[in-house]
Amino acid sequence: MPKTVLSDMKTHMEKTVAVLKAEFQKVRTGRASTAILDSVKMDYYGNPTPISQIATLAIPEPRMITITPWEAKQISVIEKAIFNANIGLTPSNDGKSIRLSLPPLTEERRREIVKDLKKMAEDNRVALRNIRRDAIDRLKKLEKDKSITEDExxxxEKEVQDNTKSFEIKIDEAMTNKEKEVMEV
Structure with missing residues (x-):
């Protein structure tokens, strides 16, 4: 029974770290990344569809993303979806593809982004601590029900704490890597 508590806790913590890393990928840095467009959905024959499912996304230059739709008539719809998504990029259309140029980030904007990243990381640390608290509560309930001894x-509890520390380290590493990426000129 305590092993299931520990495995559930690990699973939840792994998901928390994975979500944070996915959120970090969406954050705009000085370099182009197609992950910026992951949240952009467009109307494709009545269904909200991610752009990556109806077009080829490429990064020909470090600060540019090109979108080449498989159906040429979808260019205007994709362009409209990007405008409406408020991702801070203005698409330029050449008739066959759409180009998104990422302007260089100012030092001030980089610091704001890092501040936001730190807030995301802290929110995820809090989530880890909540998962830890829930696991310890479940273990205490098992001890109260005489399923495990006080020594166990x-x-x-020590194992839970050690796991929590290791996942906090993973969050810190992800934060440090992303901060370096953002501050890189």
Whole structure:
């Protein structure tokens, strides 16, 4: 029974770290990334569809994304979806493809982005601590129900704490890497 508590906790913590890393990928840095467009959905024959499913996304230059739709008539719809998504990029259309130029980030904007990244990381650390608290509460309930002894409870609590620390380190590493990427000129 305590093993299921620990495995559930690990699973939740892994998901928390994975979500943070996915959120970090969406954050705009000095370099182009197609992840910026992941949240942009467009109307494709009545269905909200991600751009990546109806067009080829490419990064020909470090600060440019090109979108080449598989159906030429979808260019205006894609362009409209990008405008409406408020991602801070203005599409330029050449009739066959759409180009998104990413302007260089100012030092001030980079610092704002880092501040936002730190807030995201802290929110995820709080989520980890909540997961830890829930796991410890479940273990204490097992001890109260006499399913485990007090010594076992202490051992499992230490294991929970060690796991929490290791996942916090993963969050810190992800934060440090993303901060370096953002501050890189």
């Amino acid at each position: 409870l202490k051992k499992y």
